[in-house]
Amino acid sequence: MNYYNIQVALQEVPGEISICFSICGCQIRCKGCHSPFLWKEENGLELSKKIYTEILNNYKGFATCILFMGGEWHQKKIIEYLKYAQKEGYKTCLYSGEKRISKNLLQHLTWVKTGKWIAEKGGLENPKTNQQFIEVQTNNILNHLFLKNY
Numbered sequence: 001m002n003y004y005n006i007q008v009a010l011q012e013v014p015g016e017i018s019i020c021f022s023i024c025g026c027q028i029r030c031k032g033c034h035s036p037f038l039w040k041e042e043n044g045l046e047l048s049k050k051i052y053t054e055i056l057n058n059y060k061g062f063a064t065c066i067l068f069m070g071g072e073w074h075q076k077k078i079i080e081y082l083k084y085a086q087k088e089g090y091k092t093c094l095y096s097g098e099k100r101i102s103k104n105l106l107q108h109l110t111w112v113k114t115g116k117w118i119a120e121k122g123g124l125e126n127p128k129t130n131q132q133f134i135e136v137q138t139n140n141i142l143n144h145l146f147l148k149n150y
């Protein structure tokens with residue numbers, strides 16, 4: 001499982017400081033994709049357990065959430081990494097372009113963003129969006145948290 005970059009993200013998960021791992025190999029290929037460099041599986045560098053655990057250890061006490069931008073296609077690996085994050089006290093989130101996420105994966109997520117990018121409908125900050133930001137445990141859609149900037 002390769003990552004293209006790792007960033008601290010302040011807006012993707014409201015109220016949380018997230019460490020965001022952008023994972024390569026997205027096959028959804030939305031028209032107007034903002035990150036086409038994520039399409040090729042072999043782009044970026046391998047997200048080894050060593051790199052991953054070091055980053056989580058380094059950000060402990062500062063960051064509160066581990067966010068994966070894609071990576072659901074590496075289900076076994078991503079579940080292993082989400083479990084580690086939860087064990088270390090982090091909340092977890094997945095941003096996916098898929099409409100549905102498997103139950104196996106959902107049970108290791110605090111939040112999930114579903115839905116592909118459709119330019120006319122916009123992202124989570126747009127009331128017309130097709131995308132949903134969901135709190136997994138309650139199944140509540142929390143898109144309203146993104147509307148203030150619209």
Ligand code: SF4
Nearest residue numbers: 026029030033097117
């Ligand atoms: S899901 Fe995201 S990364 Fe994948 S094609 Fe769509 S916009 Fe690009």
